[in-house]
Amino acid sequence: MTAAMNAASLLATLMAGDPALAGKLDGGIVLLVAVKVVVAFAVLLVAVMLYIWGMRKVIADMQNRIGPATAGPFGVLQTLADGVKLFFKEQSIPSSADRTVFRLAPYLSILPAFLMFCVIPIGGTVSMFGHRTNLQVADLPMGVLFILAMSGIGVYGVMLAGWSSGSKYPLLGSVRASAQVLSYEAAFGLGILGVLIQAGTLSTRGIAAQQAWVSWRSIFTDWYLLPCLIPFAIFLIAAVAETNHPPFDLVEAEQELVGGFHTEYTGIRFAIFFLAEFMNVITMSAVAVTLFLGGPSGPAFGFLPAQGSVNVWFVPVFWFLVKLLALLFGTVWLRASLPRLRYDQLMALGWKWLIEIAILWVMVSAGFVVARDRDWPLWAYGAITGSGLLAWGMLYLSIPKPGEPVEDFR
């Protein structure tokens, strides 16, 4: 086995499923991967720019204002102007700060946000530089778990930023943030598990492929939107909480914490935190599109040749972007309309409702999948599910409610 073959097999393990990496490794493939990484990063940066502009415009419209209007047509370059301004501002470091960690923290928060986006399939399989490849940076066999891992790693940025600032309010903000993200990680994972049980694969491309477009009925039968409606709701709530997006933005509650974990940050480091936050919002919406809304699946343009470059290159990306925009509009709507939750409400929602409902749903749908695979009659499945729910209900009733007298342990 030659060294090149070894490298190819190593890369194939990392990115299994991409046809370009199945064979021997050559310069073209390296170039291909490099181009995909750079393009993905640039697309994400531009998407954040446009998202911030769109968010300000939509919120302004909802509040009967005009919003950014001077920089560029319709103010579309406003974010760029803000970015340039932040780039040239002075970067101060507090004297009580831990300087190394203080400098490191912004990059720790932006790296997972980008890596998470790498496993999202945004289009079909196309030809580039003479190789067949997926429009996706990496198709990991464990893609969905990789998303979970990266959202877990993302806590470090916020946590270390607050701690290393060496002052009170950032620390409080970062303790809140890590508690919130850790609490909702469970509900987030269980929401995804609802899809995984139905799909039977951990690859994001595999999940998207199972929701491929056949006819208009695919929306109801092939997409995981209806079969996993409850996990979808749980996933959306948990993802909003994971990204510290309103109404779960207790991390940066101005009234209580000055600015939260980024109080002491200025200039480009401050901008990087916000870049990471909005990248996370976009990536989480993209994950939701991939898992529940069919990813790039959508009707081809019938008046054009089916194997033409428009239908192969453009149409899947177009449908992906349409769904992504719908979800992103939803996040802006949330930001414009909902007041911030109290801390105890946040914890109660996560621990007392979302996790319980998600676990129940995982059990019910696992039973359903087994019954479908084994051709069990409906009544048998109903009896098993019913007895399970009964047992759960009895357990629930046995938990002492507020104000109810309980025996002392000592």
Next chain:
Amino acid sequence: MEAVVFFVLAAIALTGALGVVLSRNPVYSALFLVLAMITIAGFFVMQDADLVAIIQIVVYASAIVVLFLFVIMLLGVDRHENLNDPLRLQRPLAIGLGLLLIGEVLVLAGREWVTGESSVRGALDEPATGNVERLARSLFTDFFWPFEVTAALLVIAVVGGVVLARRSRRPAATASGDDA
């Protein structure tokens, strides 16, 4: 090629491990621990054990070290460590066991030297069955009993921890309500 990847990863992992021990600041130790954990996940990927690699990151690099950092941050890192051991034999014992471990590793390294190749048992990710299926099959068939016993043990530990941490002050306690 695989040997190069192995040695680069090994160098990073050793840097992380040394950093954990040598850092004076516990937060730095925790960060070096993250570095070591993620590099170990890289070793698992080299052995075609993708699932274990991801679990390594999800469980160790994120959940457990975040918990460490949480405790360190809440307790404060400015306090000076008390270097007087309560157990007097602890330090010589640790040095002795450490030397024993080094000797063991050196003896093993004298016989087998790293090549970076996959382990002789073969890849976990065979074309017929995926990584997850293989792991699930051994967990739910051969190792079903130890697996369930471990799960039960963890539940007992959690319940025990809750009971021990729960200190009721009032003689006739009521379940804590919203205002408690």
